[in-house]
Amino acid sequence: MITIGIDAGSATTKAVLVNGESNIIKSIRPTAFDFVSAADDACEDVLEMSGIDRKDVKHIYSTGYGRNSIKFADKSISEITAHTKGVHHLYPEVRGIIDIGGQDCKVISVTDGRVMDFIMNDKCAAGTGKFLEYTARALEVPIDRLGDVALSSENPAEITSMCTVFAESEVISLRAKGFSKEDIAAGLVRSIARRVAVMARQMGLQENVAFVGGVAKNTGIKAALEKELGISLYVLPEPQITGALGAALYAQEKHQ
Amino acid sequence: MHSFKTPDKIKNSYSSRICQIADERKKGKKVVGTFCLFVPDEIIFAAGADRVILCGGKNETIPIAEQYLPRNICPLVKSSFGSLVNDGSSDVKSCSHFSMVDMVIAENTCDSKKKMYELLGNYIPTYVIDLPQRPDSPEALKYFLSELEKFKSAMEELTGNRVTKDRLREEIKSSNETRKLLHSLYDMRKKDPAPINGTEILKLLQRQYFLSPGEFKEHIRNLIKEVEESEPEENHRPRILISGCPMSGGNSKVPEIIEDRGGMIVAEESCTGTRSFWDPVDEDKEPMLALAERYIKIPCSCMSPNDRRVDNNLELAEEFDVDGVVYYTLQFCHGYNIEKHKVQQALKKAGIPMLFIETDYSGSDVEQIKLRVDAFMEMLS
Ligand code: SF4
Numbered sequence: 332m333i334t335i336g337i338d339a340g341s342a343t344t345k346a347v348l349v350n351g352e353s354n355i356i357k358s359i360r361p362t363a364f365d366f367v368s369a370a371d372d373a374c375e376d377v378l379e380m381s382g383i384d385r386k387d388v389k390h391i392y393s394t395g396y397g398r399n400s401i402k403f404a405d406k407s408i409s410e411i412t413a414h415t416k417g418v419h420h421l422y423p424e425v426r427g428i429i430d431i432g433g434q435d436c437k438v439i440s441v442t443d444g445r446v447m448d449f450i451m452n453d454k455c456a457a458g459t460g461k462f463l464e465y466t467a468r469a470l471e472v473p474i475d476r477l478g479d480v481a482l483s484s485e486n487p488a489e490i491t492s493m494c495t496v497f498a499e500s501e502v503i504s505l506r507a508k509g510f511s512k513e514d515i516a517a518g519l520v521r522s523i524a525r526r527v528a529v530m531a532r533q534m535g536l537q538e539n540v541a542f543v544g545g546v547a548k549n550t551g552i553k554a555a556l557e558k559e560l561g562i563s564l565y566v567l568p569e570p571q572i573t574g575a576l577g578a579a580l581y582a583q584e585k586h587q
Numbered sequence: 588m589h590s591f592k593t594p595d596k597i598k599n600s601y602s603s604r605i606c607q608i609a610d611e612r613k614k615g616k617k618v619v620g621t622f623c624l625f626v627p628d629e630i631i632f633a634a635g636a637d638r639v640i641l642c643g644g645k646n647e648t649i650p651i652a653e654q655y656l657p658r659n660i661c662p663l664v665k666s667s668f669g670s671l672v673n674d675g676s677s678d679v680k681s682c683s684h685f686s687m688v689d690m691v692i693a694e695n696t697c698d699s700k701k702k703m704y705e706l707l708g709n710y711i712p713t714y715v716i717d718l719p720q721r722p723d724s725p726e727a728l729k730y731f732l733s734e735l736e737k738f739k740s741a742m743e744e745l746t747g748n749r750v751t752k753d754r755l756r757e758e759i760k761s762s763n764e765t766r767k768l769l770h771s772l773y774d775m776r777k778k779d780p781a782p783i784n785g786t787e788i789l790k791l792l793q794r795q796y797f798l799s800p801g802e803f804k805e806h807i808r809n810l811i812k813e814v815e816e817s818e819p820e821e822n823h824r825p826r827i828l829i830s831g832c833p834m835s836g837g838n839s840k841v842p843e844i845i846e847d848r849g850g851m852i853v854a855e856e857s858c859t860g861t862r863s864f865w866d867p868v869d870e871d872k873e874p875m876l877a878l879a880e881r882y883i884k885i886p887c888s889c890m891s892p893n894d895r896r897v898d899n900n901l902e903l904a905e906e907f908d909v910d911g912v913v914y915y916t917l918q919f920c921h922g923y924n925i926e927k928h929k930v931q932q933a934l935k936k937a938g939i940p941m942l943f944i945e946t947d948y949s950g951s952d953v954e955q956i957k958l959r960v961d962a963f964m965e966m967l968s
């Protein structure tokens with residue numbers, strides 16, 4: 332059976348075509364302002380790459396922020412289920428998932444590829460990519476270097492504020508007090524790690540935990556989170572496509 | 588899902604009920620406003636007064652309240668206060684019920700409400716019933732009974748009528764009838780699939796404190812008949828118990844999302860739900876004592892310890908054969924938010940999945956809630 336999963340994210344749209352269990356073709360496109368045409372284009376990409384005709388596709392499932400606007404999809408599923416399926420396929424031992432995205436942070440407890448429980452942070456940017464983005468800006472360090480800069484600190488500064496806006500001003504006042512960029516960066520990374528670790532402990536995550544989402548690429552955050560939790564985290568080789576892959580696999584499963 | 592006629596009829600009965608109250612008041616009847624289940628209706632009615640509930644469930648009145656109250660208290664308190672003390676500075680209309688009440692009967696429950704009532708006293712006569720905080724202690728019942736006696740005298744003074752034992756007995760009987768009717772309605776929801784949406788039931792319960800008891804009973808009877816005559820639905824949907832803060836009229840966001848995304852609410856462990864009618868009042872006992880005994884048992888999170896609420900969740904989950912519990916709280920409602928932990932532990936032990944949603948009356952988090960509910964439904968199916 333041939334199925335396609337589309338992950339309509341706010342920044343990028345991903346499509347994955349699954350033929351059987353293992354034959355996987357993928358495409359990633361910027362979403363720009365239009366979920367539907369980005370989804371359509373990504374869908375065309377995978378069809379073209381695989382040389383498969385659209386009418387031979389049995390089911391299209393959508394996920395992601397724009398999942399409900401993709402009207403040509405047969406069904407939409409939540410990112411939580413989709414990522415869990417996708418991660419499980421690539422990393423079958425997975426027992427827990429930490430997903431730090433731009434807008435939110437999710438922690439999922441997994442058994443045999445099924446979601447057992449999950450939590451998400453609330454209406455607030457603390458503990459998300461946005462927190463890092465804003466505070467890194469106040470520190471004048473490019474976001475993708477924040478983790479590395481942090482790794483070279485020996486005395487992390489204490490960032491006490493929970494709120495993104497106040498943390499930003501805390502960074503400015505720490506700079507005024509003469510703290511080094513490295514120490515402040517380390518403080519920021521530690522503060523996000525602490526926050527996420529609280530969620531992970533609430534979920535009881537212990538081993539075989541995968542770290543996904545945009546922030547997972549940041550080695551400094553990964554290291555801080557591992558230290559905080561006392562476990563090592565598994566980062567997938569292709570963290571961006573797990574949602575679309577999971578949606579395609581979910582469709583396979585449902586229509587077996 | 589079937590659409591039943593009764594819920595629409597109830598909606599339309601609003602204006603006639605307002606006229607009815609206005610007429611009664613002209614003839615000298617007193618009307619009181621309440622905010623909480625701890626205030627026994629039976630005493631109000633036995634004194635020959637009428638009552639409406641004043642809990643706010645709307646977002647629009649919150650900015651008005653924030654001129655007086657801190658931003659970081661629960662939306663229910665802010666919305667209530669805002670609809671009552673609207674100073675005319677915005678186009679938001681004040682709550683029409685407020686102008687109809689002669690007195691507010693308040694109660695010492697959570698901090699936000701207690702303190703809000705103190706301010707409310709500047710606008711309208713406000714009588715506060717004090718509640719013992721440790722309902723299980725031996726002195727609590729005695730104290731609560733004495734508070735109810737005082738409340739009874741206050742009602743007698745307001746209305747000029749004596750509250751006799753016989754009148755109390757009549758009202759207890761009448762309220763018990765309503766409770767029994769609601770139980771039969773809830774028994775129907777134990778079927779799988781349930782024959783009626785939880786959101787419809789919620790809207791009915793939200794109105795129970797506005798309609799007159801007679802009219803309310805009539806509506807439940809009609810609804811029961813309608814449900815009995817309806818064709819059963821085919822597909823199983825995840826059966827949900829919703830547990831937590833009250834969902835006052837105007838606030839049905841979370842239940843609507845749950846049912847919109849494929850769930851079926853079969854019971855509510857809430858003051859707009861089972862807590863309002865589950866236990867009857869003992870008709871064989873001395874009426875004031877029977878009332879005190881029944882009302883002190885309400886497992887509100889302002890009480891401590893409050894294990895009764897944990898047990899209730901487990902019992903309801905079993906009785907209504909639920910697949911999962913949605914624990915719903917309002918932002919800044921510390922009582923219910925903190926109690927989440929205990930309830931969650933107990934449900935976990937019983938193997939019942941739980942989703943926690945904390946929200947307010949705005950629409951800003953609808954997408955996030957949908958995502959969580961979707962994932963929860965997928966988890967349960
Ligand atoms: S939640 Fe507590 S304070 Fe609120 S109405 Fe119910 S019993 Fe009263």
Ligand code: SF4
Pocket residue numbers: 661662663664697698699700832833917919920921922923
């Ligand atoms: S108990 Fe909670 S929801 Fe109810 S009024 Fe108090 S703070 Fe608000």
